[in-house]
Amino acid sequence: MRQNTLASQAEAHVAGILTTQGWRILARNYRWIGTEIDILATKGSSLIAVEVKFRTRFTHDMISVSELLPRRKMHSLKKGLRAAMCHLRISVPKTRIDLVIVTPQTDDVAKKMPPGNSPEDMIYKNDGFKVTWYPAVDA
Numbered sequence: 001m002r003q004n005t006l007a008s009q010a011e012a013h014v015a016g017i018l019t020t021q022g023w024r025i026l027a028r029n030y031r032w033i034g035t036e037i038d039i040l041a042t043k044g045s046s047l048i049a050v051e052v053k054f055r056t057r058f059t060h061d062m063i064s065v066s067e068l069l070p071r072r073k074m075h076s077l078k079k080g081l082r083a084a085m086c087h088l089r090i091s092v093p094k095t096r097i098d099l100v101i102v103t104p105q106t107d108d109v110a111k112k113m114p115p116g117n118s119p120e121d122m123i124y125k126n127d128g129f130k131v132t133w134y135p136a137v138d139a
Contacts, residue, residue: 007054010102013129014052015039023048026088035080046094049081054102065137069099074137099134 015025023041030037039050053068069077077097084090 006056007052010054010129010131011038011052014050014100014102014131015041017131018050026090027084030080030084032080032083032087035076035083037077037080037084040081040084040088042090042092045092046096047081047085047090047092048096048098049077049084050098050100051077052100052102056104065099065134068101069097069137096136099137101132101134103130103132104128 011028015028018039018041019025021043023043025039025041026047027040028038030040037049038052039048041048041050051069051073074097081095081097085092085095
């Protein structure tokens with residue numbers, strides 16, 4: 001299977017996890033002037049932008065979460081979150097950016113986590129994917 005197809009399936013899988021937890025998906029692949037947010041979701045008084053990174057394996061040379069979300073990408077996500085709030089007319093007091101790493105289920109993600117952010121106790125295994133969630137990486 002091609003990597004693009006797997007990456008799309010991984011994003012759909014993450015959106016499904018959010019939905020089962022009561023989040024309402026507002027947009028997938030939201031684009032606005034040089035910004036793309038993989039998933040925008042809302043629940044109660046919160047809005048999250050989720051950046052999904054599909055990897056065929058969890059790279060052991062990764063040093064930190066900031067390597068996956070460099071300052072430039074983080075700035076772009078924050079800009080996109082503000083634009084989405086304006087264009088979708090969303091007014092919520094809480095926003096956050098989450099990083100989600102998705103690998104094939106056979107990969108042992110838990111052995112090598114980037115330091116600096118501990119994933120929430122949200123490591124999902126099913127549908128052939130292993131999902132590791134880093135909430136509020138911009139906090």
